[in-house]
Amino acid sequence: MNPATPPSPPPAVSRVSEAAAQAAISAACRALFLPTIRTQAAPLAAAAARERLTHQGYLAEVLTAECDDREARRRIRRAKEAKFPRAKTLEEFDTTAIPDLPPATLAHLATGAWIEAGQPLVLLGDSGTGKTHLLIGLGTAAAEQGRRVRYVSTAALVNELAEAADAKQLSRVVGRYGRLDLLCLDELGYVHLDARGAELLFQIITEREERASIACATNAPFSEWGATFTDPRLAAAVVDRLTFNAHIINTGTSSYRLRTTRARKGAAGP
Template sequence: MSSVTNDTPQLLLAHHLKSLRLLTFLREYDKVAKQCASEGVDHTRYLLRLTELELIDRERRMVERRIKGAKFPTIKSLDSFDFKAMPSLNKMQLMELARCDFISRQENIIAVGNSGTGKSHIAIGLGLAACQKGLSVGFITASALVHELLEARDEKRLLRLQKQLAKYSLLIIDELGYVPLSPTGAELLFEVFSQRYERGSTIVTSNLPFDEWTSTFGSERLTGALLDRLTHHVHILEMNGDSFRLKQSAQSKET
C-alpha cells in the first residue's frame, strides 16, 4: 500500500506533464534533479535547466516540422556546397542572403545558370536556413506547381491552393524553363507570382537567361509582366559553369 502511495505523485506528475506537452521536462526531470542535488544547485536553477532543455527540444521539433512541411526533394545545406567549383557565384552575397533578411523585406532571388550547376542545392540551402529562422517554406518544381494549379482549377479548389501558396514566407519554384507551359498553365503560374508580389519572397531557379523566358511562357506580354514583378526587388545569382553532375560522372568513369 505504501508503495502505491509513494508512486502516486510521480504518476500524477507524468500525467500532468503529458497533458501540458512538456515531454522533454518529463523525460529529463529525474536525471536533472540528481545532477542538481550532487552539485548543490537550488530549485530555481533546477527549474531553469529543465525549461531550457524543453525550449531547445521544442525548437528542434518545430524546425523539423517546418523542414518536413517544405517538401524538399533532398536535404542540402549551404555548408556542403562547393563554392570553388562555381567561381561565378558570389559567396559573400549568398552568406548574407542566408541570414534571411531578404524574406522580411519581401525580396526575391533568381538563380540562373546551366543545368547541373547547383541551383537547386543553393535554393534548398536557403530554404533550410529560413526553416531554422522559424519561417514557413514551400518547395516545388515549376512543372509540378503548374500541374497542381491546373488540377485544382478543374476540381474547383484553385482559390484554396492559391491562398496556401500565398501564405508561405518563402516559396521556392525550381526548374523554371525546363518544360514549356500551356497558355492556361502560364497564366496560372503568373497569378502565383502576382499574388506574392511585395507580400512574400520567392526563389526561382532557371536554366534559361531572361531573354529566353518567353519560350516557356509563350507570350511576350505575360513574360514581361512576370519579370517586371519578379525582378522589382531581386537578388540574381549567376551560376554558369561546368555541370557538377557531368564532372562527377566523368570522375567515376576514370576511377
C-alpha cells in the same frame, strides 16, 4: 483609499514519495504536452542535486530543455512541410565553383534577411551547375529558422493549380501559396507552358509580389522566357516581378555535379 491587497500566501505543499512525485510529474507533463520534461525531470533533478542548484535553478533547467527540444522539433517539422525532394545543405556547397557567389553573399542569403524584405532570388545557369542544391539549401536554412517554406517544381505547381481550378478550389490553393514565407520554385523554363498554365502560375507570382519571397531556379536566360510563357507580354510581366529588387546569381555553365563527382573519384584514388 483602500489599503493595499496583501500578497497571497505561497501554496501549501505536501511531502510525497519519490515514486509518487515521478508519477505526478509524468501525468502533468502528458496533460500539458511537455514530453521533454516528462523524460528529463528525474535526470535533471539528480544533476541539480549534485550541482546544488536552487529550486528555481532546477526549474530553469527543465523549462530550458523543453524549449530547446520544442524548437528543434519545430525546425524538423518545418523542413518536412517544405517537401524538399532530397536533403541538401549550404555547408555542403562548394562556393568556389561559382564566381558570382562569394562566401559573404551566401552567408548573407543564409540569414534570410531577403525573405523578411520580401525580395526575390533567381538562380540562373545551365543544368548541373548547383541551382537546385542552392535552392534546397537556402530553403532548408529558412525552414530551420522557423519560416514556412515550400519547394515545388514549376510543372508540378502548374498541374496542381489546374486541378484546383477544375475543382473550383483555385482561390484556396493560391491563398495557401500566398501565405508561405518562401516559395522555392524549381525548373522554371524547363518545360513550355500553355496559355492557361502560364496564367495560373502568374497568379501565384502576383499574389506574392513585393510581399513574400520567391526563389526560383532556371536554365533559361530572361530573353528566352517568352518561349516558356508563350505570351510575350506575360513573359515580360513575370520577368519584371521576379527581378524587381531581386538577388540574381549566375551559376554558370560548368557542371557542378560533374566536378564534384570527379573530385570524389580523385579523392578515393585508383
